[in-house]
Amino acid sequence: MRKRPRLTQHKASYYSEDCISSLPDDILVSILSRLSLKEAVLTSCLSRRWRHLWTGITGLDFDADDELNKIAAEPKLKSSERSKYINWVNRVVRNYRGLTLEAFRICFDLEKGSKTAIDNWVKFAMAKMVQKLELDLLENGETLRQSLRNYTFPYKLLTETKWSSLKRLYGNLPSNLSFTSVGFKALKVLSLKCVNVNDEALQYFLSNCPVLQCLSIHGSGDLENVKVTGVSLKLRYLEIIFCLGVKTIEICETNLVSFSYLGGNINLCIDNVPMLDEISIGEGYSGLENDVFNQLSSCLYQLEVLTLDIYRPEENIKMFAFPELPNLKQLILKIGAWDDDPLLQFTSLVRACPNLYRFVLQLIWMSPSKRRRKIRRAAKCPHQYLKLVEIVGYYGRTSDDELAMYFIENAIALQKIVIDPRHQILERTPIRNDKIKREEAAARNAAKKQLEAKRPPGVELVIL
Amino acid sequence: MLYAIFGVQTFLQRDLELRNLSLFNRRKGFSYLFQKSLLFPFSISFFLSQGFIYLFLLSSRKSSSPAAIMSSSSPKMITLQSSDGETFEVEEAVAMESRTIKHMIEDDCANSSIPIPNVTSNTLTKVIEYCKKHVEAKSDEEGLKSFDAEFMKIDKDTLYDLLMASNYLDIKSLLDLGCQTVADKIKGKNPEEIRKEFGIKNDFTPEEEEEIRKESPWVFD
Numbered sequence: 001m002r003k004r005p006r007l008t009q010h011k012a013s014y015y016s017e018d019c020i021s022s023l024p025d026d027i028l029v030s031i032l033s034r035l036s037l038k039e040a041v042l043t044s045c046l047s048r049r050w051r052h053l054w055t056g057i058t059g060l061d062f063d064a065d066d067e068l069n070k071i072a073a074e075p076k077l078k079s080s081e082r083s084k085y086i087n088w089v090n091r092v093v094r095n096y097r098g099l100t101l102e103a104f105r106i107c108f109d110l111e112k113g114s115k116t117a118i119d120n121w122v123k124f125a126m127a128k129m130v131q132k133l134e135l136d137l138l139e140n141g142e143t144l145r146q147s148l149r150n151y152t153f154p155y156k157l158l159t160e161t162k163w164s165s166l167k168r169l170y171g172n173l174p175s176n177l178s179f180t181s182v183g184f185k186a187l188k189v190l191s192l193k194c195v196n197v198n199d200e201a202l203q204y205f206l207s208n209c210p211v212l213q214c215l216s217i218h219g220s221g222d223l224e225n226v227k228v229t230g231v232s233l234k235l236r237y238l239e240i241i242f243c244l245g246v247k248t249i250e251i252c253e254t255n256l257v258s259f260s261y262l263g264g265n266i267n268l269c270i271d272n273v274p275m276l277d278e279i280s281i282g283e284g285y286s287g288l289e290n291d292v293f294n295q296l297s298s299c300l301y302q303l304e305v306l307t308l309d310i311y312r313p314e315e316n317i318k319m320f321a322f323p324e325l326p327n328l329k330q331l332i333l334k335i336g337a338w339d340d341d342p343l344l345q346f347t348s349l350v351r352a353c354p355n356l357y358r359f360v361l362q363l364i365w366m367s368p369s370k371r372r373r374k375i376r377r378a379a380k381c382p383h384q385y386l387k388l389v390e391i392v393g394y395y396g397r398t399s400d401d402e403l404a405m406y407f408i409e410n411a412i413a414l415q416k417i418v419i420d421p422r423h424q425i426l427e428r429t430p431i432r433n434d435k436i437k438r439e440e441a442a443a444r445n446a447a448k449k450q451l452e453a454k455r456p457p458g459v460e461l462v463i464l
Numbered sequence: 465m466l467y468a469i470f471g472v473q474t475f476l477q478r479d480l481e482l483r484n485l486s487l488f489n490r491r492k493g494f495s496y497l498f499q500k501s502l503l504f505p506f507s508i509s510f511f512l513s514q515g516f517i518y519l520f521l522l523s524s525r526k527s528s529s530p531a532a533i534m535s536s537s538s539p540k541m542i543t544l545q546s547s548d549g550e551t552f553e554v555e556e557a558v559a560m561e562s563r564t565i566k567h568m569i570e571d572d573c574a575n576s577s578i579p580i581p582n583v584t585s586n587t588l589t590k591v592i593e594y595c596k597k598h599v600e601a602k603s604d605e606e607g608l609k610s611f612d613a614e615f616m617k618i619d620k621d622t623l624y625d626l627l628m629a630s631n632y633l634d635i636k637s638l639l640d641l642g643c644q645t646v647a648d649k650i651k652g653k654n655p656e657e658i659r660k661e662f663g664i665k666n667d668f669t670p671e672e673e674e675e676i677r678k679e680s681p682w683v684f685d
Contacts, residue, residue, distance in 0.1 A: 019624050020646070020662045027627055027643065034647035041683045045655050045676045047664050088682045095679070 147221020282309025
């Protein structure tokens, strides 16, 4: 029988040795940790060597964006997709063999009906000394639901759980644990969306998570009085968004760096927080209600970044005189765009920040419309340091142009203007998809027509 | 002159008693050599220590005088020896990108050349190239990104050797870069395509394959 000819060299890449499988386990696990969870699990069928490698990856991100889009298109699928999701997470949690977890993220539409399952996941995350825990249980993955139907964070259950019972459940636990009481000892980032957290639970986090740096709570029903005090707290970033039961927030004598609040009128007290650099605030229906600048008066002078969330601009601006903000470097205004409401009144805020370097106006298109009216000009007031102006959500209304013109005329150090004519809110089922595309195209053209001509030399104009 | 040197030496001896010995060891430059010279009898080491004391005083004063800058500006060179016997001389700062080598230098095992038994000369050349660039252009993020992209345009065998070398030498940025490159090659492919790309043989029985598919239905449907 004729001998088969040897394979030539250039075909060697297909028939070459399987060198990758000879790499040590921890390098292969490090590679798999950089893939999405589904892709990592997919490698379990490659060969015997790869079968259980994925069970050691460092992060578990149960992202189900496609499934949420499916539900948004066909709401009847919600219950079947929900049970599929819960089964998925349960199986992965059962098979997981790593000693510790860096990140654990649940992102799906789950309510209090799934309490037993979610409780187990939280216990699992705690047993694996998770560093970043995210429970993203928004309705449809995008909106807040009525807080009565929310899942409640089981902090009481956690204080009662013993290590022995966790060992029985999840066998492979880190062996350097010498304490008997369970707790999130390694937790650095905690993000809870549409999970009910009451005052005691919040205090539990602050006192039992010694390295907690970022705390973010969205849409929690039971929160009433938030109190953050203590020099030993490592908390640097606090976010409380749309927790409609909150009455008071007190932040005193702590090293918080960034604070963000969006919701109803509250009693806000910030006192002796020397490292506070960044505040994002929107109180009440219109956004600047309740004399918010007075509430912030003790820390305004030290701020470097300020974001104001103003839902309905016209009604309240005339009432308040803006205090001076000497250290402010970045000012971000998120304003709802209704009709052709004027925006020039916000220039008084820019005038109150002499050292401002970056100004961003983010327009959320509520019911914008274009009307022909005379362009008004604000009082001339040259600004020394403003270098970057961004108008995001530019619609092409006269009020948008008025504001752009104000900066072109008054910011003498201006270097760059960025105009982003895109609709700012992304929805899972954009019902008015075509209409939005047309509006965006019209806005882009309007920006080119209006602003290109008036652009001063030396200023870069970017239209996205 | 004699009395001046003697006075300085006793002062520094007292200093030594006060300070932690290991702290001394960790300081770069001539401080360790100077310390050894103190143990020699004064008469023998007189001429040697004169020079060392002078330079040690300069470096410990932390002043920005031209003399001090001159003495500390000549970089210390470290010799590395690959598994096939080739030697490479690199600046200390470049060698310290590897935590393994860094610990060796700090624990003073790095007087003569450092043997790197698991790494061939080809791979070591590439590793040194990477470390050099990352020390030189530390603040240039854009430049480093494009360098990394070009650097990773290599065949798979070199890539695996680099991964093993950076794992042994504990160079986190190179290890991350290599792992990310391999992960990018895996992304978006189905199992058959991955097997083809890496030459992995499917050694499962059909029953085992069926079992795996049943374990994770959400992935294999």
